[in-house]
Amino acid sequence: MGPVEQVWVYLSATPLLWLAATLLAYEVGAWIFRRAGERPLANPVFIAVAILIALLHATGTPYETYFEGAQFVHFLLGPATVALAVPLYQNRAEVRQALVPMIAALAAGSASAILSAVGLARWLGADSETLRSMAPKSATTPIAMAVSEQIGGLPSLTAAFVIATGIIGAVLVTPLLDALRIRDWRGRGFSAGVAAHGLGTASAFQMNELAGTFAGIGLALNGVATAILVPILLGWLR
Amino acid sequence: MITALTVLLGCQLAGEVAARLLGLPLPGPVLGMLLLFALLLGRVRVVEPVREPAQGLLRYLSLLFVPAGVGLMRHAGRLRAELLPIAIALVVSTAVTVAVTALVFQLVARGKGER
Numbered sequence: 001m002g003p004v005e006q007v008w009v010y011l012s013a014t015p016l017l018w019l020a021a022t023l024l025a026y027e028v029g030a031w032i033f034r035r036a037g038e039r040p041l042a043n044p045v046f047i048a049v050a051i052l053i054a055l056l057h058a059t060g061t062p063y064e065t066y067f068e069g070a071q072f073v074h075f076l077l078g079p080a081t082v083a084l085a086v087p088l089y090q091n092r093a094e095v096r097q098a099l100v101p102m103i104a105a106l107a108a109g110s111a112s113a114i115l116s117a118v119g120l121a122r123w124l125g126a127d128s129e130t131l132r133s134m135a136p137k138s139a140t141t142p143i144a145m146a147v148s149e150q151i152g153g154l155p156s157l158t159a160a161f162v163i164a165t166g167i168i169g170a171v172l173v174t175p176l177l178d179a180l181r182i183r184d185w186r187g188r189g190f191s192a193g194v195a196a197h198g199l200g201t202a203s204a205f206q207m208n209e210l211a212g213t214f215a216g217i218g219l220a221l222n223g224v225a226t227a228i229l230v231p232i233l234l235g236w237l238r
Numbered sequence: 239m240i241t242a243l244t245v246l247l248g249c250q251l252a253g254e255v256a257a258r259l260l261g262l263p264l265p266g267p268v269l270g271m272l273l274l275f276a277l278l279l280g281r282v283r284v285v286e287p288v289r290e291p292a293q294g295l296l297r298y299l300s301l302l303f304v305p306a307g308v309g310l311m312r313h314a315g316r317l318r319a320e321l322l323p324i325a326i327a328l329v330v331s332t333a334v335t336v337a338v339t340a341l342v343f344q345l346v347a348r349g350k351g352e353r
Contacts, residue, residue: 022305023301026301044301045307046307048301048304049307049308052304052308053308056311063308063312066308067305067308070304071305073301073302073304073305074306076295076302077267077302077303078247078250078266079246079247079295080296081265081267081268082253082270082273082274083246083271083274083296084271085271085275085278086278086288086292086293087296089275098343098347100346100350101343101344101346104343104346105338105339105343108338109338109339109342112331112338112339113331116327116331117327120326120327120330121324124322124326124327125320125323126323126324126327130323130324134324134327137328138331138335140268142265143263143264156309156312156313157313159306159309160313160317161324161328163303163306163310164328165328165331166303167307168328168332169332169336170300172329173336176333177336177340180337180340180341184343184344184347186343186347188340190339191335191336191337191339191340191343194335195332195335195336196332196336198299199300199303202299202300212296218339224263227263227264
C-alpha cells in the first residue's frame, strides 16, 4: 500500500474528513454566493450539496460513511430549533399583534402547499408512493417524515422532498415577494417559514431579525397544520 | 457558551421526553422551543445567557441542512425517473405557497386596519 492509500484508509475511517468537507463545501458555497452578488440562485446550501454529492460519487463513498462525519452538523438542527425561542421572545409584541393575519395565512398556505404539490404531481403522472411522500413537503423534516409514514409514503423520500422544497424556497422567496410587492417583513418571513420550513427561515433571517422571527413561527405552526391537514386532504383527493 | 448550550440541549431533551410521554404529534425540538420561550417569558434567570449564542447559531441555520441535503443522493434513481413531475410540482407548489401565505397575511393585516 502506497502512502496515498494509507492516508485515504485513515481518513475514510474517521468522521473528521466528511465533517471538514461539509464545512468547507459550505464556505465555498457562501463564497460563490457573495461573489455572485448574493443572487438567490447561487444558494450556498445548493452549491454545498452539489459539491459534496460530486465528491462522494468520485470517491465511491456511501452516504452512510459521509453521515458519520456530517452528523455533528446535522445534530445542531435540534438546538437551533430550540434557539428560535430567543427571537420569538424578543419580538413578542409584534407577534401578538399579528396573530389574526398569521392564523388566516397559515390555513390558506398550508392547504395550498399540500393540494398544489399532490395535485400537480398526480396530473403529471408521478406514482402514488411519490405523491404520498410529497404531501407533507413544506413541514419541518421530523414532522414531515412522521406524517409520510402515517399515510403510506416513504419517510426517507419525504426527507429528500423536504430539503429540495427548502432549497427551492430559499431561492424563490425574495424575488417572488418583491414581484408581488409584499413589503411587510412579518408577512415575508411568515410565508418563507410556512412554505419552506427551516431553510426558508434561514433566508428570512438573512432579510432581518423580524422576518426571521415570523418565519420561525410559520415553520412551527405549519408543522402542526400539516400533521392535521395531510390525512384529511389526502382522503378527499382519492 | 457552555451555559447556553446546556440550556438549549436541556430544553430539547425535555421536549423529546414530553413528546414521547404525552404522545404529542410535535417534534421534541419544537416543544423545547416553546419551553424556552415560556422560561424567557417567566424571566427565569438561568436561561438569560442563552440569548447571544442562540442568535449566533441561527445565523448559520442554513449550514445545518447540508448533511440532510446530501441525502438526496440516496433517491437518485426515483428522482431521475420522475424528474419532471417532481421538479415541476415542488417548484410550482413552493411558489404558490409563498404567494398565497404572503398575500393572505397582507390582506388580513390591512383589513384589520393596522399600519
